[in-house]
Amino acid sequence: MIAIQAGDPDALSQLYDRYNGIVKALILRIIHNDAEADDLLQEVFLEIWNQAKNFSAQKGKPLGWMITLTRRRAIDALRKRQAYARAEERLRAEPERQPLAWVQNSTAEDISSGDTRALMAKVISSLPEAQQQVIDLAFFRGMSQREIAAHTNIPLGTVKTRLELGLKKIYDSLKELKDEF
Amino acid sequence: MSFEEFQNSARLYVIGALEPDELQDFEGARKQYGAAAEDFINQCYSLHEAFALSLKPAKASAAIKERLMSMVRERSERQSGSPGA
Numbered sequence: 001m002i003a004i005q006a007g008d009p010d011a012l013s014q015l016y017d018r019y020n021g022i023v024k025a026l027i028l029r030i031i032h033n034d035a036e037a038d039d040l041l042q043e044v045f046l047e048i049w050n051q052a053k054n055f056s057a058q059k060g061k062p063l064g065w066m067i068t069l070t071r072r073r074a075i076d077a078l079r080k081r082q083a084y085a086r087a088e089e090r091l092r093a094e095p096e097r098q099p100l101a102w103v104q105n106s107t108a109e110d111i112s113s114g115d116t117r118a119l120m121a122k123v124i125s126s127l128p129e130a131q132q133q134v135i136d137l138a139f140f141r142g143m144s145q146r147e148i149a150a151h152t153n154i155p156l157g158t159v160k161t162r163l164e165l166g167l168k169k170i171y172d173s174l175k176e177l178k179d180e181f
Numbered sequence: 182m183s184f185e186e187f188q189n190s191a192r193l194y195v196i197g198a199l200e201p202d203e204l205q206d207f208e209g210a211r212k213q214y215g216a217a218a219e220d221f222i223n224q225c226y227s228l229h230e231a232f233a234l235s236l237k238p239a240k241a242s243a244a245i246k247e248r249l250m251s252m253v254r255e256r257s258e259r260q261s262g263s264p265g266a
Binding site for chain 1: 188189192193196197198199200223224225226227228229230231232233234235236237238239240241242245246248249250252253254256257260261
């Protein structure tokens, strides 16, 4: 990131090689369209290049910053392109992939080892399905608690409780994992 | 708001799931707890990484990187004032 902040294009090239798979996976998980995901992937890395000066190592790791930026851009794109309806149709057409596809492990090439992904997937998949569902809608669809309540016909208070419990469990598990290593 | 309640809200905040009325209370508590609040919020962003890292990596078109790097090098050269360098 320091080299990117200094304006070194080769550093961005290396960052792209290292992270493009996970960044595209996140975009694809949000917008559900491969061609749009490729376009957005390019836009995200261009924004990383343009906004690198705003990254502060004191506030976290580069990956966290990139993921936050990517998610925001993808959700913005989803809303701007008024793709909710189309995404809904795709989601309905892929019932076996949803809502748990995002916790599945992969052994493909990536920035992190298969062990890391397996641990993350294990943590998330250990949640009750009801908690996974509301977290999925909040994180990958950018829905507010009220939107989730309306979308699922679950009372607002229940949505809030499920979100809080699920996120706390994931957070606590991550903390334990970090303490172990 | 107790610090435990603040922590619950912070985890919702980082994924953008706080409702507007909750956001107001959250920002009040954020000021109240100061540095401890900021530290905790920063830690909560690890949730983003966890969700992203749990996904199966996706393959991007090779043309994307070529296009991206071409744009970046062009901008870089324009900014350094040395076109063609």
